[in-house]
Each structure stands twice: as structure tokens, then as C-alpha cells.
Amino acid sequence: MQKTPITVNDRQYQVTAPPEEPLLWVLRESLQLTGTRYGCGEGQCGACTVLLEEKAVRSCLTPLSSAAGKKITTIEGLEQNGALHPVQQAFLAEGAFQCGYCTSGMILSAVALLNGNRNPSDAEIVHAMNGNICRCGTYPRIVAAIHRAAQGAQKA
Amino acid sequence: MDPDPDRELALELEQHEAGSILRCFEMERRDFLKLLGGGILVCMSASSGAAQESGRMPGSHELPKDIAAWLHIAGDGHVTVFTGKVEMGQNIRTSLAQQVAEELRVPLESISMVMGDTQTVPWDMGTFGSRTTPTMGPQLRTMAAAARETLLNQAAEQWKVDPSGLTASDGRITNPRTNQSLSYGELTHGQKLVKVVESAPGLTPAAQWKTAGQPLPKVDGRAFVTGQHHYPSDIDPPGMVSGKVLRPAAFRATLVSLDDNAARHQPGVAVVRDGDFVGVTASDMWSAEQALAALKAQWKAPPQISDRELFGYLKANTDKGESEPPKVTGSVEKALAAADVRLSQSYTVAYIQHAPLEPRAAVAEWDGDRLTVWTGTQRPFAVRDELAAAFHIPSQNVRVLVPDTGSAYGGKHTGDAAVEAARLARAAGKPVRLVWTREEEFTWAYFRPAGVIEIRSGAQRDGTITAWECHNFNSGPSAIDTPYNVANRHIQFHPVDAPLRQGSYRALAATANHFARESHMDELSHATAKDPLEFRLKNTRNDRLRAVLEAAAEKAAWSRHKSTPERAFGIAGGIEKGGHIAAVAEVEIGPQKSVRVVRVVEAFDCGAVVNPNGLRNQIAGAIMMGMGGALFEAIRFDNGRILNPRFSQYRVPRFSDMPQIEVVLVDRKDLPSAGAGETPIVGIAPAIANAIFAATGERLRSLPLRTA
Numbered sequence: 001m002q003k004t005p006i007t008v009n010d011r012q013y014q015v016t017a018p019p020e021e022p023l024l025w026v027l028r029e030s031l032q033l034t035g036t037r038y039g040c041g042e043g044q045c046g047a048c049t050v051l052l053e054e055k056a057v058r059s060c061l062t063p064l065s066s067a068a069g070k071k072i073t074t075i076e077g078l079e080q081n082g083a084l085h086p087v088q089q090a091f092l093a094e095g096a097f098q099c100g101y102c103t104s105g106m107i108l109s110a111v112a113l114l115n116g117n118r119n120p121s122d123a124e125i126v127h128a129m130n131g132n133i134c135r136c137g138t139y140p141r142i143v144a145a146i147h148r149a150a151q152g153a154q155k156a
Numbered sequence: 157m158d159p160d161p162d163r164e165l166a167l168e169l170e171q172h173e174a175g176s177i178l179r180c181f182e183m184e185r186r187d188f189l190k191l192l193g194g195g196i197l198v199c200m201s202a203s204s205g206a207a208q209e210s211g212r213m214p215g216s217h218e219l220p221k222d223i224a225a226w227l228h229i230a231g232d233g234h235v236t237v238f239t240g241k242v243e244m245g246q247n248i249r250t251s252l253a254q255q256v257a258e259e260l261r262v263p264l265e266s267i268s269m270v271m272g273d274t275q276t277v278p279w280d281m282g283t284f285g286s287r288t289t290p291t292m293g294p295q296l297r298t299m300a301a302a303a304r305e306t307l308l309n310q311a312a313e314q315w316k317v318d319p320s321g322l323t324a325s326d327g328r329i330t331n332p333r334t335n336q337s338l339s340y341g342e343l344t345h346g347q348k349l350v351k352v353v354e355s356a357p358g359l360t361p362a363a364q365w366k367t368a369g370q371p372l373p374k375v376d377g378r379a380f381v382t383g384q385h386h387y388p389s390d391i392d393p394p395g396m397v398s399g400k401v402l403r404p405a406a407f408r409a410t411l412v413s414l415d416d417n418a419a420r421h422q423p424g425v426a427v428v429r430d431g432d433f434v435g436v437t438a439s440d441m442w443s444a445e446q447a448l449a450a451l452k453a454q455w456k457a458p459p460q461i462s463d464r465e466l467f468g469y470l471k472a473n474t475d476k477g478e479s480e481p482p483k484v485t486g487s488v489e490k491a492l493a494a495a496d497v498r499l500s501q502s503y504t505v506a507y508i509q510h511a512p513l514e515p516r517a518a519v520a521e522w523d524g525d526r527l528t529v530w531t532g533t534q535r536p537f538a539v540r541d542e543l544a545a546a547f548h549i550p551s552q553n554v555r556v557l558v559p560d561t562g563s564a565y566g567g568k569h570t571g572d573a574a575v576e577a578a579r580l581a582r583a584a585g586k587p588v589r590l591v592w593t594r595e596e597e598f599t600w601a602y603f604r605p606a607g608v609i610e611i612r613s614g615a616q617r618d619g620t621i622t623a624w625e626c627h628n629f630n631s632g633p634s635a636i637d638t639p640y641n642v643a644n645r646h647i648q649f650h651p652v653d654a655p656l657r658q659g660s661y662r663a664l665a666a667t668a669n670h671f672a673r674e675s676h677m678d679e680l681s682h683a684t685a686k687d688p689l690e691f692r693l694k695n696t697r698n699d700r701l702r703a704v705l706e707a708a709a710e711k712a713a714w715s716r717h718k719s720t721p722e723r724a725f726g727i728a729g730g731i732e733k734g735g736h737i738a739a740v741a742e743v744e745i746g747p748q749k750s751v752r753v754v755r756v757v758e759a760f761d762c763g764a765v766v767n768p769n770g771l772r773n774q775i776a777g778a779i780m781m782g783m784g785g786a787l788f789e790a791i792r793f794d795n796g797r798i799l800n801p802r803f804s805q806y807r808v809p810r811f812s813d814m815p816q817i818e819v820v821l822v823d824r825k826d827l828p829s830a831g832a833g834e835t836p837i838v839g840i841a842p843a844i845a846n847a848i849f850a851a852t853g854e855r856l857r858s859l860p861l862r863t864a
Contacts, residue, residue: 010211028441037513038591039594041593041594042802044803047513075382084381095377097381099514099563100245100562101245103380103381110495125811133513133808133810134561135371135513136245138777139780140776141773
């Protein structure tokens with residue numbers, strides 16, 4: 001089987017897997033990066049969200065071939081030298097999760113949002129995050145966490 | 157007024173997937189003590205004052221006679237608590253640890269909670285019914301207090317002083333007179349002391365709590381924001397392969413033929429057939445999916461009803477043999493005859509699905525005839541017994557571990573995925589991981605029961621309710637009775653031979669029964685020309701219910717609000733599982749009568765609050781989840797098939813549905829703590845329905861609510 005080069009969290013890998021295999025399974029099984037979660041397999045819940053070249057994508061619908069040679073960031077790659085990403089810190093500070101199963105996808109979607117919009121309004125957050133489901137219903141705290149992360153980034 | 161919790165629990169067990177598999181066996185303690193080594197082990201005797209959730213269960217169940225929980229203090233001072241309760245987002249890993257820290261007088265960081273591992277924790281019925289806080293909380297507090305007393309006595313013996321002069325704080329025993337001080341680790345080092353607590357020592361009153369009662373963050377929050385937490389679907393023993401199960405084409409289908417030739421020839425694939433059970437294993441998930449897709453099966457299924465015929469079916473298929481006897485007080489007929497105002501209405505609720513974001517998942521590993529399964533379940537011991545029965549092995553040969561799970565909401569009482577994974581693993585001769593797809597989760601997991609609820613009522617012109625008759629078909633008996641003072645009542649639950657597999661849900665039937673009752677209360681208030689809040693207050697003398705109704709109304713500015721066709725308020729209240737709840741919903745009616753909930757105020761009293769941070773999170777979450785059942789969620793089905801088994805077809809609440817949420821906590825430090833994961837969901841649907849009526853004059857009596 002052919003090998004596909006991918007870069008995940010600044011590390012390069014040669015993955016032996018069919019090109020049509022969803023990135024989700026490659027991350028979870030070949031690379032043991034299980035922080036990326038399966039939720040629906042149809043891009044409707046956002047639990048499997050990762051960054052592909054800084055853009056939030058659903059890894060359950062992203063074939064390995066379309067990630068070839070590209071830079072992928074998963075939840076495991078946000079922490080730098082033991083310091084949490086500001087969005088991770090903000091989720092902790094706001095207690096913005098219950099069971100936490102949606103949290104990886106929420107955080108990565110929020111990181112992508114803040115990369116493109118340093119100070120989003122409530123409406124912009126709702127619009128950007130609406131493809132992510134938190135079945136525990138922690139939405140108000142997630143919105144608060146995104147505002148908190150935005151404010152922290154502006155002060156810095 | 158509060159219902160008998162044992163009776164409620166019994167009803168839940170009977171009704172909801174649990175009754176027939178409830179068994180327990182005594183713990184094998186010797187191995188466990190060996191494992192722990194030195195230190196002090198404190199055990200809670202189930203027969204003690206702070207009793208286990210057992211007692212007067214009906215039927216032939218064998219209940220725990222031995223030990224309900226353990227607490228161990230190691231030679232380094234580290235405290236480990238062992239409980240059969242499981243964490244699935246309701247925050248008990250933190251709230252239970254807070255209570256132990258409180259009574260033991262140790263920092264929260266020195267406590268580890270071992271939860272839901274059948275090999276190391278004492279038997280437990282399960283995590284449901286909002287039982288953790290009112291039962292496990294006091295048990296752990298009692299053990300911790302007993303451990304503290306033991307340590308005080310140890311120090312007193314060493315120092316040859318009276319223990320009453322010593323103090324315990326911050327993990328140390330101190331003699332204030334001599335300034336002598338020993339850490340718990342120093343006191344327990346080299347000990348092998350087992351203490352069985354038979355009676356409850358004095359517990360610290362909530363008004364004096366320092367660690368309990370505080371809005372502390374989740375103890376392991378960092379693992380969730382970094383992706384490091386391992387859910388059941390992340391467990392990865394060496395040599396593991398992936399499994400898939402071939403689902404029948406319809407419910408109640410039998411397998412006619414199977415052609416597995418193509419699948420069998422894919423590399424690394426094994427096909428398992430055992431009666432109508434067909435599954436595959438492969439080296440990874442993607443290969444397993446391909447193998448499954450290559451199976452050609454023919455199924456034969458009997459004709460089955462569709463959701464369009466559902467409510468008529470439920471009324472027509474009452475299983476009279478199992479009907480609960482009615483609860484009757486006075487004479488409804490006489491009271492109705494004398495009433496100034498009479499109402500008779502019927503309400504319905506749809507089948508809905510829990511849709512936990514982590515689908516059912518299990519990893520199974522055999523070692524000879526010993527089986528280990530990691531799975532997400534609310535009832536690890538019941539699943540252990542389910543596995544033992546399925547494979548004809550003793551329960552002692554089965555170990556079930558429940559890693560903190562990606563939520564459940566009452567939907568994970570059973571061991572479906574565990575049994576399937578174990579069957580595949582036995583065939584593969586390797587550990588197998590099985591993760592249900594979303595479509596499987598929507599189709600093959602049990603549903604929240606649909607139901608029909610009929611209410612007849614009568615009232616005097618002054619707004620006094622005089623008659624209340626309520627019949628619930630299929631949805632369940634939880635909260636079926638009214639908390640209002642009505643002299644003449646007839647209340648009855650009618651079980652039905654249900655068309656779909658059904659089971660527990662967050663707050664069980666209390667959502668349905670509250671929807672019907674609080675909608676009907678609203679109708680009756682309008683029929684007697686009373687304000688809906690005043691009408692409720694007039695008809696209840698329950699101080700706690702009155703307090704939450706008044707608190708929610710005040711926060712929402714109920715009395716100053718004027719309803720318009722575009723914007724209006726609705727109110728609902730209730731009592732369930734020891735919690736007292738009131739909700740005010742404010743809705744906006746848009747073009748084509750679209751409904752948007754713009755604001756929800758909930759006041760909640762669950763006794764002494766253990767962790768207001770976690771509690772607020774649960775309440776806001778219950779409001780959001782309740783909005784799903786209120787406004788959009790309904791399972792559609794036809795002829796044994798689910799027609800909307802995807803998130804693209806089954807709408808759940810999203811960010812764009814989020815109202816402004818305001819929570820008023822009524823912290824009753826003078827009262828025992830009640831569970832809080834469920835009750836906050838029960839008021840939301842009727843509050844929204846009542847608000848829609850206030851705006852539009854249209855009375856909606858079916859969940860989900862749909863304007864004409």
C-alpha cells in the first residue's frame with residue numbers, strides 16, 4: 001500500500017493507509033492521537049474537528065489524500081512547551097465542558113475562529129461554532145470562554 | 157409530598173431495562189487488601205445508619221449485605237476512594253471528592269477517585285435516578301469522618317492524650333497545647349488497619365463546609381482540554397483489532413441468508429456468525445467498515461407500525477396485566493360534578509433519543525475464560541452480570557471498567573456494545589474495540605418512551621383545584637402525581653406493549669408528566685381567569701415549591717411583564733427526585749409563527765449545594781437539552797426502521813438555539829443535598845408551551861411543540 005506524507009503537530013509521518021481513509025481514523029489509530037473524537041461521521045457534530053493549514057475541518061470527511069503534505073493540528077498539538085493555548089486556558093477557566101467529549105472539536109473550531117477574527121461578537125461566535133454540538137448543552141460557557149480567550153489575546 | 161425514593165427507584169428498575177438483571181455478589185475483599193498494601197482502609201457497612209440505596213426493594217433481588225464503599229489512606233497520606241458510581245459529565249468525580257476532603261480535612265489534591273471498576277470497587281446498583289448525591293455523598297462523608305476519628309485516636313494513643321483535645325486539618329492531626337503534629341501519612345505508615353463503619357459519626361453541617369459547597373473546577377479538567385482523557389472508545393490494549401456488527405434491516409428481523417465471501421477474502425478480516433448475530437473484525441476501523449459493507453445479507457421482518465399511528469397504538473395496547481393500581485383520594489367524579497370549571501385534555505410526547513456525543517463503545521479482552529471489558533455504562537455491575545450470562549461464565553470472571561464517559565443521560569444502562577465486543581473478541585482471539593456509529597446509536601440504542609397523558613380536572617371559580625385525574629400511557633410513572641393540593645385525585649400509569657425498545661432518560665417520565673401537568677395547570681389558570689403564577693401559589697402549600705416559583709418569577713420580572721403576540725412569558729414548576737424547580741421561559745414569535753426561546757430563568761432548590769459551579773453547568777445544560785425535546789426532537793419510524801438516524805435529520809440544540817439563561821440557586825444549607833442532574837430539565841418544555849400560548853393563544857399539547 002502506498003505511503004502518504006502528513007505533518008501532524010509539527011511532526012512528519014509517512015502513513016500507510018488507503019488514500020480514501022478518513023483522516024479521523026488515521027489520527028486515532030495509526031498515530032494514536034485519540035483526542036480527535038468520532039461523533040457522527042457526516043460532518044454534523046464537529047467532535048472530530050482538526051486544523052488543516054489553520055482552517056477548521058471535519059476529519060471524518062477529510063480523506064487522507066487531501067491532507068497529504070499539509071500541516072495538521074490536533075488538540076494534542078495546541079499546548080506549547082507545557083503551556084496551554086489561550087483557548088484551552090479559557091475553557092478551563094470558564095469550566096466550559098461537562099462530559100468533555102465535544103471539547104477537542106470546540107477548542108479547535110474556536111482557535112480557527114480567533115485566527116481569523118480576533119474579537120468576535122456573540123453573533124459571530126454562534127455563526128462560527130454552530131456546526132459543533134455539545135449534547136451536554138454547555139453552549140453559554142463555551143461562548144464565554146471564546147470571549148475570554150479573545151480578550152486575553154488582545155491584552156497580550 | 158416528596159415521593160418515597162425507594163418506591164421510585166423500584167419503579168425505575170422495573171420499567172427501564174434494569175429489573176431482570178439486578179443481582180449482586182459479595183466482594184472478595186482479601187485480594188483487594190493485598191493489592192492496597194499498608195495504610196488504613198475504611199469500609200462503609202451497608203447496614204449502617206447512612207444506608208445504601210437498597211433496603212426495601214421489592215421482588216427477589218439479592219441486595220448488598222456487605223460493603224457499600226471503601227476509602228484508603230496510604231502511608232504517604234494519599235487518599236483513594238472506591239465507588240461504583242461513574243462519571244459521565246455530571247461532575248461527581250469532583251463533587252464526591254470535595255465531600256471526602258471536607259470530612260477528612262485534607263486538600264482536594266490528595267484524593268483520587270476510583271470509579272466504576274467492578275474488580276476494585278464495592279457493588280453498586282448504578283449511576284441513575286439522581287442517587288449519587290443523596291446516597292453516595294453521605295456514605296463517603298461518613299467513611300471520611302470515621303477515618304478522621306480513627307486518625308485522631310491513633311495520634312491520641314501515640315501522644316497518650318485524650319483525642320477530644322486534638323484537631324484535624326489539612327491532612328494533619330495537631331495537639332494545639334503541645335504543638336505536636338503528625339501528617340496522616342505518618343500516622344498510617346506501616347499500619348494495616350481495617351475499620352468497618354457501622355454507625356454514622358457526626359458529619360460537618362453544610363453551613364460549616366469549607367471545601368464542599370465551593371464552586372471548584374473539575375479535578376481533572378486539564379485532561380479534557382488537552383485531549384489526554386481516555387474515553388471508553390479510546391482504550392487500546394496491545395494487539396487490539398476493530399469490530400463491526402451487521403445490523404438487521406429492521407427491528408425484530410431474522411437472518412434469512414448471509415453471503416460473506418467477499419468480506420472473508422479481504423486481508424485481515426474475520427467474519428463471525430452466531431445465530432442472527434453477524435459481525436466482522438479487521439486490523440483497523442476503516443478495514444472493518446469495508447468488510448461490513450461487503451457482507452450481503454437477507455433479513456425477514458414482520459410488519460410494524462409507524463410513528464403516524466403511534467399514539468392510537470399506545471392507547472389501544474395497554475398491558476392491563478401489569479397496570480399499576482390507581483392512586484385514588486376522595487372522589488374525582490363527585491368533585492367534577494360540583495366544579496365551576498371542568499377541563500379534559502390529552503397530551504403526547506414523542507419517542508426521542510439520548511444521542512450522547514460518545515456513542516456506545518466497548519473494548520473487550522479475553523484471557524482464557526476471564527473477560528475484561530472497558531465500556532461506557534451507567535451500571536457497570538449490571539453489565540458485568542449481563543456479560544457473565546451471555547457467555548455462561550461466573551460473574552467473578554468478568555471485570556468491567558468504566559472510563560469517564562462521553563455522557564449518557566439515562567441512555568447507557570445496558571451492556572449492548574460490551575456483549576457484542578466480547579463476542580467478536582472471543583472469535584478473533586484478540587482484544588476488540590467496537591464503537592457504534594451515530595446511525596447505530598440512533599437506531600439500536602433504547603429510546604425515551606413516547607406517551608399519551610390524559611388529564612381531567614375541576615376547579616372552583618376562585619381558582620381552587622378540586623379534582624385531578626391523570627392517566628399516563630407508556631411514558632412512565634415518574635412525577636405522575638401532582639404536587640398541588642387537590643382533595644380528589646385519581647392517578648394511574650398504564651404500561652404498554654411498546655412498539656420500540658425503550659428505557660431510561662434524563663428525569664425519566666418526569667419530563668412528560670411535567671409537560672402535561674404544567675400545561676394543564678396553565679389551561680386551568682386561564683379557564684378560571686387567574687394569573688398562572690398566582691394560580692400555582694394558591695394551590696400549593698409546599699414552601700420549597702413556592703419559594704422557587706417566586707424566585708424565578710421575581711428574577712424574570714413576571715409581574716411587570718405584558719404578553720404581546722410577538723413576545724410572551726410562560727411559567728412551570730415541579731418537584732422531582734428531591735429537587736424543587738421553577739422555570740420561566742420568554743419566547744419570541746417570528747414570521748410564520750416560528751418560535752425562538754430568548755430567555756430562560758430557572759430557580760432550583762436541591763438542598764445544600766455541594767458544588768455551585770458544577771450545579772450551574774448541569775442546570776444550564778438541562779435547559780439546553782430540554783429545549784431539544786420541547787422544540788425539535790422526535791424519532792420518526794416506519795415498519796421497523798428509523799427514518800431519521802442522523803444529526804442532519806434529527807435536530808438537537810445548537811449554539812444558535814441558545815437563550816439567555818439565568819439560574820437562581822436556592823442553597824438550603826439546612827437540608828440534605830439532593831441530586832441535580834435530572835430535575836432541572838422537567839420545567840422547560842411546559843414553560844415554553846405556556847409562553848407560546850400567552851403569545852399566540854394557540855395551545856400546543858404535543859412534544860415537540862409545533863405551531864400550526
